[in-house]
Amino acid sequence: MCGIVGLFAKDAALEAELGAHLAAMLASLSDRGPDSAGFAVYTAPHADAVKLTLRGPNGYDFAALAAALRTRLAGPLSVQPRGTHALLLVPRAELPRARDAVAALAPELVVVGVGHRMQLYKEVGAPADVARQFDLAHMQGSHGIGHTRMATESAVTTDGAHPYSTGPDQCLVHNGSLSNHNALRRELRRRGYDFATDNDTEVAAVYLTAKLHDGLSLEAALQGSLNDLDGFYTFVAGTETGFAVLRDPIACKPAVMAETDRFVAFGTEYHALADLPGIEQARVWEPEPATVYQWDRRA
Amino acid sequence: MTQRAFARVVDLEQASVRDLNQALHDLGSDSNATHWQVINPRGRHALAVGLDAEVTVEIDGHAGYYCAGMNKRANVIVRGNVGVGAAENMMSGFVHVHGDASQAAGATARGGMLLIDGNAAARCGISLKGGDIVVKGSVGHMSAFMAQAGTLVVLGDAGDSLGDSIYEAHLYVRGTVAGLGADCIEKPLADRHRAELHARLQQAGLAGQVDIGSFRRYGSARDLYHFHVDHADAY
Numbered sequence: 001m002c003g004i005v006g007l008f009a010k011d012a013a014l015e016a017e018l019g020a021h022l023a024a025m026l027a028s029l030s031d032r033g034p035d036s037a038g039f040a041v042y043t044a045p046h047a048d049a050v051k052l053t054l055r056g057p058n059g060y061d062f063a064a065l066a067a068a069l070r071t072r073l074a075g076p077l078s079v080q081p082r083g084t085h086a087l088l089l090v091p092r093a094e095l096p097r098a099r100d101a102v103a104a105l106a107p108e109l110v111v112v113g114v115g116h117r118m119q120l121y122k123e124v125g126a127p128a129d130v131a132r133q134f135d136l137a138h139m140q141g142s143h144g145i146g147h148t149r150m151a152t153e154s155a156v157t158t159d160g161a162h163p164y165s166t167g168p169d170q171c172l173v174h175n176g177s178l179s180n181h182n183a184l185r186r187e188l189r190r191r192g193y194d195f196a197t198d199n200d201t202e203v204a205a206v207y208l209t210a211k212l213h214d215g216l217s218l219e220a221a222l223q224g225s226l227n228d229l230d231g232f233y234t235f236v237a238g239t240e241t242g243f244a245v246l247r248d249p250i251a252c253k254p255a256v257m258a259e260t261d262r263f264v265a266f267g268t269e270y271h272a273l274a275d276l277p278g279i280e281q282a283r284v285w286e287p288e289p290a291t292v293y294q295w296d297r298r299a
Numbered sequence: 300m301t302q303r304a305f306a307r308v309v310d311l312e313q314a315s316v317r318d319l320n321q322a323l324h325d326l327g328s329d330s331n332a333t334h335w336q337v338i339n340p341r342g343r344h345a346l347a348v349g350l351d352a353e354v355t356v357e358i359d360g361h362a363g364y365y366c367a368g369m370n371k372r373a374n375v376i377v378r379g380n381v382g383v384g385a386a387e388n389m390m391s392g393f394v395h396v397h398g399d400a401s402q403a404a405g406a407t408a409r410g411g412m413l414l415i416d417g418n419a420a421a422r423c424g425i426s427l428k429g430g431d432i433v434v435k436g437s438v439g440h441m442s443a444f445m446a447q448a449g450t451l452v453v454l455g456d457a458g459d460s461l462g463d464s465i466y467e468a469h470l471y472v473r474g475t476v477a478g479l480g481a482d483c484i485e486k487p488l489a490d491r492h493r494a495e496l497h498a499r500l501q502q503a504g505l506a507g508q509v510d511i512g513s514f515r516r517y518g519s520a521r522d523l524y525h526f527h528v529d530h531a532d533a534y
Contacts, residue, residue: 251421251439254383254401270342270361270382284361284380286401286420289440 001150002175003029003127004255006236006266007276008143008243008295014262014277019139025265025272026136026146027128032268033148036161037130038122040171040238041144045116049076049089052098053113053120055158056106062086065106072101083133084158085112085121110196115169117142117240122161142297143243145236147173159197166193166202167209169240174201175253175268176232184228204229208237222246222292236266241297251289258282264295306336306357316343323373326352344382347375350392364401367394370411386413389430402439405432408449414503421458424451427468433503443470444480452499454509462517466524470517471496473509482523488516 005025009015019041026037043051056062066079066088075091090098095114102109113120121134127148131137147162154160163171178184181200184207189195193206207228211221218239225235225246232252237244245266247255258265258273260282267273270284287293309319319337326332330352337358340346344363347356350373358366361379371390380398389408396404399417406422408430415432421439424432427446437455444460446468456474463480469492470483479485488496493511500506 251402256380256382256401269344269363270380271363272342274341274361280360285399289421 001032001152003032003148003268003272004173004175004234004236004266005029005146005268005272006144006173006238006243006245006264008264009141009262010260010264010295011262015142016140017277018141018144020137021276022139022144022146023128023131023136024275025267026131026148028272028274029148029268030127033150034126035151035156036122036124036149036158037127037147038120038149038161038163038173039131039134039136039144039146040113040118040120040163040165041136041139041141042117042169042238042240043119043139043141046089048091050092050095051113051115051117051119052088052090052095052102052111053085053118054088054102055085055110055112055122057108058084060084060086060109062088065102065109068105069098069101072105073098082121082135084123085134087119113165113171115165115240118165118169118171118238120163120165120171122147122158122163124156124158124161143238145171145173145238145243147175153177154199160199162201163238164199164202164205166205167212169238170205170209170212171238172201172205172208173236174204175234176248178204178229178231178233180230200231204233204235212239218242218244219292219294222294226290234268242294243296244292244294245287246292247287247289249290255287256284257287257293258284306334307332308336308338310338311341311343311346312339316345319346320348323347323350323352323354323356326354328352330354340379342382347373350375361398370394380417385415386411386430389413399436400434404434405430405451408432412499412502418455424449424468427451431499431502433499433505435505437474440477441480443468443483446470450495450499452496452503452514462519464523465517465519467519469495471499471514472517473514476515476517479517482520483517484520486516486518488512488514492516 062081080087162173165171178200181203234253256270335356340360342363348368351371355374358377364382365384366381367375368387370392373392375394385404386394387406389411391410396415400419402420403422404419405413406425409428412431415434418436419438423438423442425444427449429448433452440458443462447466450469453472457476459477460480462483
């Protein structure tokens with residue numbers, strides 16, 4: 001099972017409502033993934049700061065961490081706790097030192113996402129509760145991706161929840177299962193890529209990160225996965241400006257898309273899209289197998 | 300979404316899917332509630348499933364999975380798209396989808412007609428057992444997989460592996476076929492096939508609108524499902 005939602009605003013006026021729509025879409029796919037949920041939202045960038053989304057144990061004192069970081073890093077720094085996570089803003093030039101400092105000061109924390117726009121939150125629990133815990137409904141952004149998980153092959157843990165982010169401003173959610181992830185993980189490790197989990201989706205995320213690092217476009221990277229990934233997958237991927245969808249050639253997992261002048265939306269089932277504004281007039285279709293669909297803010 | 304005065308209207312924002320289906324199941328043969336309208340379907344699953352009555356059910360909007368599944372005698376109209384498995388295992392009656400259908404539309408249908416105005420995704424008419432499917436658009440890959448009886452008429456194109464492992468269903472495609480599945484071959488369009496095709500198009504309300512000569516017929520080479528004595532050693 002598992003459910004995927006995605007929303008890409010073509011109309012800037014929709015950005016203020018993006019989190020509210022994404023939260024409702026996530027909740028509507030609870031039946032497909034009641035174990036855990038997560039989402040990434042691409043929020044407005046800061047001129048000089050980079051965003052790190054951190055995850056810590058319940059009740060973690062992020063303010064104390066920020067105070068400790070201020071003694072080690074140059075320039076302004078802020079931290080905004082959200083549930084078990086926190087958004088840390090550090091000067092762009094300080095990013096490598098910030099990552100080292102977090103690892104040294106707080107080894108119990110996990111950096112779940114880094115980017116100019118992307119923030120990423122995921123937790124075990126019912127999708128509506130997870131969305132509420134992180135106050136997704138009040139987040140604004142240009143695009144966002146979410147996932148509801150029904151674990152079939154590995155344990156119900158926060159590490160097993162999606163999205164996976166393995167590169168700056170990159171995230172991936174996946175419905176399906178990959179059968180050649182062990183071999184591909186070994187190959188990517190040889191190329192110097194690190195893995196935080198044993199999860200198959202993380203391998204697909206790192207695969208795309210490696211392709212993007214090689215200079216390929218998101219579209220070309222996804223196209224490559226048709227040759228290199230074996231198994232069932234419906235992917236929705238995000239980058240700083242891009243939003244893309246790919247289904248495997250057999251199209252084993254369901255998918256519905258909708259597009260209007262104001263947005264592009266993805267849902268594993270149509271009812272996830274039923275509350276979007278103007279959906280009655282939207283073009284609603286099932287994405288073709290082995291076909292990359294892609295939208296970009298810069299276009 | 301005009302509501303007809305004579306129709307029973309079920310608003311799925313007020314009533315549950317179970318309420319709707321139970322009310323339709325409870326219809327007696329002498330019921331005069333022969334016209335039902337379902338509003339706010341919002342992609343809900345299993346709408347108008349298991350009907351067995353001379354009744355018309357109009358669904359105003361997109362429906363989810365298994366819409367009009369196991370249909371018998373009823374006329375189900377969907378003014379929108381349908382999810383996976385529309386009219387699956389239909390026994391008789393008529394199901395008309397105004398939009399697109401997702402995968403496995405008309406799967407295992409034993410009778411009745413499924414008419415899809417838009418496109419049908421993969422595996423349309425999988426394991427068809429006697430039902431008739433007419434798709435005005437195109438069908439996806441693996442359509443009519445293991446189809447045993449009945450007809451699949453496609454006015455557009457067919458995806459890869461059409462009619463894989465097919466038994467005796469008749470396939471008629473007007474557009475291009477990306478590829479034929481195992482043991483599926485093109486066959487001549489004889490007069491009796493033209494007559495069959497004409498009858499299906501008429502049933503779908505398309506008589507006179509489509510040139511029957513523009514279709515090509517596909518069916519079983521009958522090499523796969525017959526035991527061949529030369530292959531005895533393989534068993």
